[in-house]
Amino acid sequence: MYEDDNKGRKKWIIILILAVIGFGVSIGFVGWYLMQRRAENEAMEKLREQVVTETTPTPTAAPEADNFTEPEFTGEREGEAAEVPEGTADSVNHWIDFATLKSINSELYAWIYVPDTNIDYPVAQHMDPNDQKYYLNYDFYGGGRYAGCIFSEYGTALDFSDPMTILYGHNMLDGSMFGDLHAFGDPEFFSTHPYFFIYTEDRILIYEVFAAYHYDNRHLPTSFNFFDPNVLAQYLSEIRNLHTTVKNIREEAYATADDKILTLSTCISGEREKRMLVAAKQVFAGGYDEVEAAEQVIASLTGGQ
Numbered sequence: 001m002y003e004d005d006n007k008g009r010k011k012w013i014i015i016l017i018l019a020v021i022g023f024g025v026s027i028g029f030v031g032w033y034l035m036q037r038r039a040e041n042e043a044m045e046k047l048r049e050q051v052v053t054e055t056t057p058t059p060t061a062a063p064e065a066d067n068f069t070e071p072e073f074t075g076e077r078e079g080e081a082a083e084v085p086e087g088t089a090d091s092v093n094h095w096i097d098f099a100t101l102k103s104i105n106s107e108l109y110a111w112i113y114v115p116d117t118n119i120d121y122p123v124a125q126h127m128d129p130n131d132q133k134y135y136l137n138y139d140f141y142g143g144g145r146y147a148g149c150i151f152s153e154y155g156t157a158l159d160f161s162d163p164m165t166i167l168y169g170h171n172m173l174d175g176s177m178f179g180d181l182h183a184f185g186d187p188e189f190f191s192t193h194p195y196f197f198i199y200t201e202d203r204i205l206i207y208e209v210f211a212a213y214h215y216d217n218r219h220l221p222t223s224f225n226f227f228d229p230n231v232l233a234q235y236l237s238e239i240r241n242l243h244t245t246v247k248n249i250r251e252e253a254y255a256t257a258d259d260k261i262l263t264l265s266t267c268i269s270g271e272r273e274k275r276m277l278v279a280a281k282q283v284f285a286g287g288y289d290e291v292e293a294a295e296q297v298i299a300s301l302t303g304g305q
Helices: 001-053 100-103 181-185 185-191 229-240 292-300
Strands: 108-114 121-122 164-168 195-199 203-214 247-248 259-267 275-286
Touching: 100 108, 108 203, 181 185, 181 203, 181 247, 181 259, 181 275, 185 247, 195 275, 195 292, 203 292, 275 292
Parallel strands: 164 259
Antiparallel strands: 108 121, 108 195, 195 203, 203 247, 203 275, 259 275
16 A cells, blocks of 8 residues: 555656656747747848838949858748837838848848738748748748748749739748738728738839638649639639638729739648638839829828828
8 A cells, every 4th residue: 555655656756847847848948939039029120220211212232243142041940030110101101222132132022011010021032943932941131030031932023023923921929920911801900901012123012902811721823823814813703702711802902814913821820721811903013203103092092091
């Protein structure tokens, strides 16, 4: 009987020791996560200070090729994404210094800004056709980070002229990267946020959101030949008729196969077989000397508010 008692005590002592060890590991992980998140916050804020202003920047010469050094690709996992400050301006006056941006990473070719969200990031495209998951793991500086970078796949037109352009980004728990795309699943947010911006070196692009919906996780570019107008029209019809728990449609703005469409894609927590997609059509593409025309487009999308 005493032996049974001793065995019972030993069992509980072992369980207690394991619990203490588990608690210590958990505390250590939380500390590590907070440190890495702070580091990436600082990195994103530093980048935005370098390249985003509210006035037209004085053009700067692109860096000489001989003086450009590619970022060091360490491959280390450095934690989750930064919590990015709100956009500096809810208007077209969100200027990007692309010379500075490209000196940081030559594969950064655009910038996406979605008002009233954390989506205010550079967009990358990796030039290795055999490594299209690169920016799932590497950030805009080329450092290994779990949050990665917003990106398009190799071969996607860098001027957003394809019938369908798809940008990918992680669904981060803190709402960074493309985590805030899920806000468009709320009917009220969807109805009050009809547009977002893409900035390239020479143009401002305005997109009108026409759909936000849950879809399956198939790889869209290989599942549909969007360069075929009939296929694109069929896909657009499928979206309109989807039976899913999350689907918001703006009928008066709904796209056709003649439009240039941009789809933003991210994962859904706990539903690995699905994706959150936000689809928009291009309604303005003008130079940086056409700000007044761009502002008029925004006024028309918001009823002048």
